Amino acid sequence: MEKETGRIEGFSDGVFAIAITLLVLDLHVPEADAISNGNEILIFMKNQWPTFLAFILSFFSIFIMWVNHHKIFKQIYSRNSGIMFANGLILFLVSAVSYPTALLAKYFNGEAASVVVAIYTGIFVLINLAYNLLWYLASKNKKLLRPGITDEAIRKIHNNYLYGLPIYIIALAFSFWIPVVALMIILGLWIFWALSSGKIEMSMKE
Template identity: 40%
Template sequence: MADFQESETLRMETFSDGVFAIDITLLTFQLKTPSLRAATSNQSLALALFHQWPNYIAYFISFTTIFIIWLNHHRMYNVIQRSDVRFMFYNGLLLLLVSIIPFTTSLLADYINTPAHSLSAALYMFLFAGISGVLFVMWNYATANYRLLKRPAGDVRIQSIRTSHLVSVITYTFAAVVSFLLPFLSILVGLVMVVYLSQLKYHRNKVV
């Protein structure tokens, strides 16, 4: 039975990796070349490329955030050995929300420089808050009474990771609310969160 459960976690991680890869690929559609009518010389091409700065910002934040989500997803599965139906549904919900990132990225890129910038930034950050919330729920479920962890599990940093995911939920929610007042500040918060989440360590003795 244990072998079956372990193979299921491998299948889940492999499937999840595919979804993450597709989502990152879809982000590249935000990077569009200027039309020939808008760029008829080197100077006009440079100016047209500069005017697309919202696309570059949205792409960079979304790419790095998806990468960090994937990295922490991988780290989580390095300390998880077993699975069950409930955990699989949680993982499916995570992938559902991650798959929406290309849409909110497009929304942010198109509207960040318009009067509708506040709502586009708020939806963008609320999505990341939701993703952080699902990761928080997944971690709580997997670690409750060491339910799905590899044994021995004493060196897994259960509480610190739980706290970090909770901080992520609160911070992204704060950024979403702040978007209605200072949308560019919320984007800066998003960049800071990428750095913060990249530092998470799931095991005391091993780098995973």
Template identity: 30%
Template sequence: MKANRMEAFSDGVLAIIITIMVLELKVPEGHEWHSLVSLAPKLLSYLFSFIYVGIYWNNHHHLLHAVHTMNGKLMWLNMLLLFWLSLVPFSTAWIGESHFAPTPTALYGIVLLLASVSYWLLQRAILGQHPSDSAILAAMGKDFKGKISPLIYLLAIVTAYLNAWVSCFFFALVAVLWFVPDKRIERVLLRKAN
């Protein structure tokens, strides 16, 4: 199996996740702009989740270019990542329905935390295929974003019980950190191609 097959499967799963999320948005009863006000929590939770799924899709695409050899370990770690991401529509719907109540907001953070840990494990396994002096490992550096993100998610989980909007600030902070796709791998591959 080649990495492009795993990437295609992952792309399909992520497309389904986005489709499920948008199908959770129900049309309001009224026909005026103010009818959308009651949907604001659902629209906000959808926006957060859409951005997160997009971030994972972008970074996953870049990461898979570093695969040397596809193996069962990588496939199962990828499935673990997809499992946690597949729970995003459920947690998105719950925080939207509950208007960001503490427990649904904390669960949303737990799902995002476990997805980030899964991504980190997949990244470590892929980078483990490279020699210690490789350009890819040097480019990845200390991986500040990868290390700080789980800590911010933990803060979001804890603060969900104190103030859900502070928790949302932490979710937004991680999204801002990762919004621009991680180009470190791409730069190394471009240098090798030239």
């Protein structure tokens, strides 16, 4: 069976690359006339810690989403309009990550922390839903998937994405209560998604 998703994957890789590159635009250096010695540079960088935190969180979140996107399209061999539009929704949301990242960098260390963290975690709730939608549309017709994939492998991948949703919702809830905990949950999800991508790889070999 010939794979028909090459153009989708190539276009998606480009969008992921642009989205992850846009994050660096929020990292700024001090004005030359504002710094007179190395100590002042260190102080400036210390005061910019919310910006670095937001950059690191978003960079690795997008990177891990790209890894999982790559793995899921190793399973999808054919495409239809539903798959293309669901993938487009993922790309739309991924390209929007830079905006809540900028809000987090600018307002996390202030009174608006709970709101900006809620917006930040909310975008990942939507992305997770989009991934679930993509896999649902692909897996409901087994003819769209790689030859020989088992029902057990399909179920494992479905559960893998579905189980992440309540964790993201918990993080969103904590955003309004303890914003730092919400970001810690997002950090923990790096590990979850990194490990889960391995499960998808195992399913490919079944």
